Amino acid sequence: MTRAFDLFYGAHQALRSVTLEVPSNSVTAIIGPSGCGKSTLLRSFNRMNDLIPGVRTAGQVVVSGRDVYAPGTDVVELRRRVGMVFQRPNPFPKSIFENAAFGLRLLGIRDRGELEARVEQSLRRAALWDEVRDRLGRSALQLSGGQQQRLCIARCLAVEPEVVLMDEPAAALDPTATARIEELVLDLKKRYTIVIVTHNMQQAARISDRTAFMLMGALVEIGDTRRLFTSPREKLTEDYITGRFG
Amino acid sequence: MSRARPERIGALPVRGPSLPRRAWNAGLLAACALAAAAVVLPLGLIVAHLLAQGLPALDLGFFLHLPKPVGEPGGGMANAIVGTLILVGLGALVAVPVGVGAGLYLAEHGDGRVGALVRSTADVLSGVPSIVIGVATYGLVVVPMGRFSALAGGIALGLLMLPTIVRSTEEVVRLVPRSYREAGLALGAPRWRVTQQIVLPAASAGIVTASLLALARAAGETAPLLFTALGNRFWSLRLDQPIASLPVFIYDYARAPYDEWNRQAWAGALVLLLLVALVSGLLRLTVRRIPGR
Ligand SMILES: Nc1ncnc2c1ncn2[C@@H]1O[C@H](COP(=O)(O)OP(=O)(O)OP(=O)(O)O)[C@@H](O)[C@H]1O
Ligand SMILES: [Mg+2]
Numbered sequence: 117m118t119r120a121f122d123l124f125y126g127a128h129q130a131l132r133s134v135t136l137e138v139p140s141n142s143v144t145a146i147i148g149p150s151g152c153g154k155s156t157l158l159r160s161f162n163r164m165n166d167l168i169p170g171v172r173t174a175g176q177v178v179v180s181g182r183d184v185y186a187p188g189t190d191v192v193e194l195r196r197r198v199g200m201v202f203q204r205p206n207p208f209p210k211s212i213f214e215n216a217a218f219g220l221r222l223l224g225i226r227d228r229g230e231l232e233a234r235v236e237q238s239l240r241r242a243a244l245w246d247e248v249r250d251r252l253g254r255s256a257l258q259l260s261g262g263q264q265q266r267l268c269i270a271r272c273l274a275v276e277p278e279v280v281l282m283d284e285p286a287a288a289l290d291p292t293a294t295a296r297i298e299e300l301v302l303d304l305k306k307r308y309t310i311v312i313v314t315h316n317m318q319q320a321a322r323i324s325d326r327t328a329f330m331l332m333g334a335l336v337e338i339g340d341t342r343r344l345f346t347s348p349r350e351k352l353t354e355d356y357i358t359g360r361f362g
Numbered sequence: 363m364s365r366a367r368p369e370r371i372g373a374l375p376v377r378g379p380s381l382p383r384r385a386w387n388a389g390l391l392a393a394c395a396l397a398a399a400a401v402v403l404p405l406g407l408i409v410a411h412l413l414a415q416g417l418p419a420l421d422l423g424f425f426l427h428l429p430k431p432v433g434e435p436g437g438g439m440a441n442a443i444v445g446t447l448i449l450v451g452l453g454a455l456v457a458v459p460v461g462v463g464a465g466l467y468l469a470e471h472g473d474g475r476v477g478a479l480v481r482s483t484a485d486v487l488s489g490v491p492s493i494v495i496g497v498a499t500y501g502l503v504v505v506p507m508g509r510f511s512a513l514a515g516g517i518a519l520g521l522l523m524l525p526t527i528v529r530s531t532e533e534v535v536r537l538v539p540r541s542y543r544e545a546g547l548a549l550g551a552p553r554w555r556v557t558q559q560i561v562l563p564a565a566s567a568g569i570v571t572a573s574l575l576a577l578a579r580a581a582g583e584t585a586p587l588l589f590t591a592l593g594n595r596f597w598s599l600r601l602d603q604p605i606a607s608l609p610v611f612i613y614d615y616a617r618a619p620y621d622e623w624n625r626q627a628w629a630g631a632l633v634l635l636l637l638v639a640l641v642s643g644l645l646r647l648t649v650r651r652i653p654g655r
């Protein structure tokens with residue numbers, strides 16, 4: 117999916133010739149120490165880095181056969197195909213229903229019946245429906261952190277993206293909520309391609325098919341998750357996963 | 363953590379903070395309380411004085427009748443009350459859309475040269491004395507139109523409100539968390555939709571409060587109206603004619619050598635105060651209803 121991709125924040129190079137492939141309908145985990153460029157890489161897939169002044173890129177990021185950094189790319193359309201869930205739950209200060217319906221309205225769906233059906237469907241997929249079915253009109257900010265995060269996942273799923281990017285989606289959650297999100301990810305890969313950043317190696321091992329290990333902006337190793345954790349090819353990977361790292 | 367540990371100086375057990383420290387604490391606390399009282403006191407005095415002087419002259423007729431000629435008892439300021447509402451409404455009609463639009467622009471795209479220019483213009487405008495705004499509107503609106511008018515008064519009040527609305531809108535919009543914008547953009551929303559459907563609603567309570575403050579301040583302005591709306595002793599709702607307003611009435615009646623008029627000026631002042639309090643109270647209630655707050 118990415119080929120020899122570089123990204124600079126001004127003079128600082130945050131990604132160094134990263135090349136990795138993400139097979140569809142699978143979960144790819146990105147691990148690595150803080151500041152190694154995981155979020156930056158993730159945000160390159162849907163060009164969220166464009167919003168930061170002074171960002172320059174080189175190389176390609178290919179989604180469904182097209183280079184998203186090619187001139188003339190419709191970023192708005194790209195972001196509809198590549199959804200994102202952030203580290204901190206960030207529901208809009210609107211009702212639960214309006215949060216889940218936001219992307220649908222963007223697609224121009226006005227019909228109340230269709231909106232309701234698709235909101236319910238996405239809330240079910242995000243395993244939140246049963247908890248909120250009777251209070252869809254309430255403010256999303258009244259939900260717990262874990263519920264908010266699942267709402268953000270539902271909001272993202274509602275527009276049927278092809279790829280779902282998740283940046284430490286469970287970082288701000290307690291173990292129970294984390295477990296629910298993990299179950300959810302496993303369930304979602306049947307329909308979506310998922311790239312998930314995590315600091316938790318057990319989590320990566322539990323939910324991902326492939327794991328990528330990054331260090332200082334470079335991709336050190338990527339491979340089948342079980343293989344990478346049991347017999348890493350690179351010394352650096354081994355040091356990191358055994359906790360012998362700085 | 364260290365709070366639970368009893369302090370000791372040498373062998374002497376000391377209970378709690380030392381005496382000088384406690385004295386300081388008490389002293390500063392008293393000073394703050396005094397300052398707080400000094401803020402509340404003038405308002406309390408004003409309200410008490412207005413009530414004492416204005417209430418006796420206030421009756422239902424004051425709200426329903428037009429001013430009577432000198433010497434005739436009774437009469438009211440119905441035209442001035444409605445006039446003030448019209449003038450402030452006109453001003454808001456001018457200043458709120460323009461001010462909120464400019465404030466949004468400054469917050470979302472205002473980092474360049476144009477932004478800096480708009481920002482400093484707004485700052486200069488907010489420093490212009492209200493009487494100068496009145497004179498300027500006289501030159502720009504009254505002279506070309508050939509007469510004093512409600513329209514000119516509304517524009518003058520609008521100009522007065524504008525900078526406050528621009529700058530406070532900018533500030534509250536900047537306070538909207540970045541994460542809301544990112545969430546919207548990540549869903550594939552074009553930038554203008556994020557601004558319109560996420561940022562603006564999230565900032566709406568702040569914008570309403572700011573507009574309200576601007577409105578309340580403008581409602582009491584006299585100077586810019588003297589050269590624009592002028593005043594009117596008769597009933598008029600026409601925008602192209604001079605119109606009565608409470609501040610101008612208060613100004614005229616308070617200076618007049620007739621006791622009856624002076625009493626009515628007090629009543630007018632009381633009504634103005636109540637009007638401002640009422641409007642802000644009502645709007646505050648509506649703001650609280652906005653979902654998500
Ligand atoms: N907006 C920015 N401007 C400049 N430099 C940035 C910006 N965002 C990130 N960086 C730099 O890019 C590098 C990679 O950051 P990134 O956020 O991708 O790390 P990360 O792997 O996600 O870390 P963490 O695990 O702490 O989230 C860091 O050195 C960081 O300082
Ligand atoms: Mg990160």
